[in-house]
Amino acid sequence: TPPPLPGPCSAPAAESSSYEERSDREAELMEKMLIQYFCIIRSQIVDVLPKLVMKFLVNPISEELLPFLLNSLSKGGRVQELLAEEEVVTRKREHSGTMMKTLSKADDLLSGICLDS
Secondary structure, three states, X not given: OOOOOOOOOOOOXXXXXXXXXXXXXXXXXXXXXXXXXXXXXXXHHHHHHHHHHHHHHHHHXXXXXXXXXXXXXXXXXXXXXXXXXXXXXXXXXXXXXXXHHHHHHHHHHXXXXXXXO
């Protein structure tokens, strides 16, 4: 560090070194506080950024795209075709229904046998 300037504002050597130590401590403290501040700001940006992307990019696109897709779907006349159940699924569903009825009857029979004993 440069030597203290002569004059009425200059302090004695002992006070000057304590002033420099205090100044160094304050500078270190200020640096730590700034680092903590920037860490807080960075974490806030990380938290807010996905929300902003959703608000300004994804939501407007989905709001415009949904009516367009529904319009194009209904104009094509394929709604019933797309909502129709495949034959394999229909057969499995019907088979499961009959199996459920059969199992329910078996359960009733077994519960009747257990009650009679």
